[in-house]
Amino acid sequence: MYLTVKGLAKSFGRNEVLKNIDLEIKKGEVVSIIGPSGSGKTTMLRCFNGLEQPDKGVFNFGDGFTLNFEEMTKKQEILRLSRKSGMVFQSYNLFPHKTALQNVMEGPVIVQKRKKSEAKREAEELLKKVGLGDKMDLYPHQLSGGQQQRVGIARALALKPELLLFDEPTSALDPELIGEVLKVMKDLAHENWTMLIVTHEIQFAGEISDKVLFMDGGYVIEQGKPDEVLKHPREERTKQFLKRILNPTK
């Protein structure tokens, strides 16, 4: 087991966003989280890299690293948690004052203190891999949304994280640009990256995931193999949600 999460809970003021969530992720597994907006999907994802601090919950990594949020957590521990994962944002969040290449190199050079020449070579490889070999020296505003998001993915990969987090990576994209981002993600899934994906692309989730979670109202309502959850859901709420999202006009 790569990571076991137990009893994850988070409130914003009186609003309980996550209520006692348990989750297991195996090494190389692709886990997709679906659910209506406001169900806590994004908040849960953000707990995995310290962007949100849970009120409760124990993170147990296979390598022995344990974080119990009910106890006082130190900054160092949060930093260690966040450095285990790479994150791809809905709105890309590329650094606008840096080129595509510099965006990808920033983490390895500044955070990991790797040699610049070596980091540059690797960053070039990564950008080629996501199909941007000819755009490396462009600034974010010179790239389309799909291209920016692919730089975002390369930036996350550059740190060689154990876990890749995707927060609705295609939600801000024009429909015709979604495919190019999904294709890159599919390639990563085939390369056995461990991935946690919040998405509204149900069909895509069905294709690449080993496990699908359906969340609603801060709970994980149902989880299992994509076929079970997406084709033969047991819970009424899952059925309702899938019906709405697959046939929006009915």
Place this chain on the structure above:
Amino acid sequence: MKMFLDNNLLLTITANMEGWELIINSLPSMLSGAIQYTIPLTLISFIGGLILALITAMSRLSKSRIIQAPAIIYVSAIRGTPLLVQLFIIFYGLPNLGINIDPFPSATIAFILNVGAYASEIIRASILSIPKGQWEAAFTIGMTRWTALRRIILPQAARVSVPPLSNSFISLVKDTSLASLVLVAELFRKAQEIAARTYDFLLLYVEAALIYWVICFILSLAQEVLERKLSRHIAR
């Protein structure tokens, strides 16, 4: 009767000179006041002030009340009191406590404190204007708060803050004329000294004004260049 100034450059200036002669003869003295005092005072105060402003802005942005408090009080005190009064407290007031500071350092201290307070608000606003997603992206590639600030946030905030900071800088050039009142022999004090001998107040003060104008004009050209340089990667 000829009245001589202590400054060697001014030996030739007299009360019955022609206007243009007076301007030409007083120019070297005024320019030396600008070069020896006005410009160094401006530069040192601005650079020192910016460092103080950055520290103040950071403590204002801290989550801890205890760290915020001194910054809030400092900014409020400086913005709430006249610059001239601050100058007088430092130069004429502190000697009562046995603290004697020379004119130039006195003025420098007052101006640094002033720039620090006003510019801290500009820097704070510029930092707050950078989208939260930039901080988050920096954290997710493993940066600490300080590294994120230095590498990601400040370079972007710098672009936002150039116009208002240039404004402060240009104001500062002109405010340094107040240093004449604590005996700093800067540009305007030179003008006053010459005018006191020749009674050509209008001519000499207009001449001083023109020199300030030229300095500020050059600075505003520099501002344009800097703005263009910093925004070349940003879509409009």
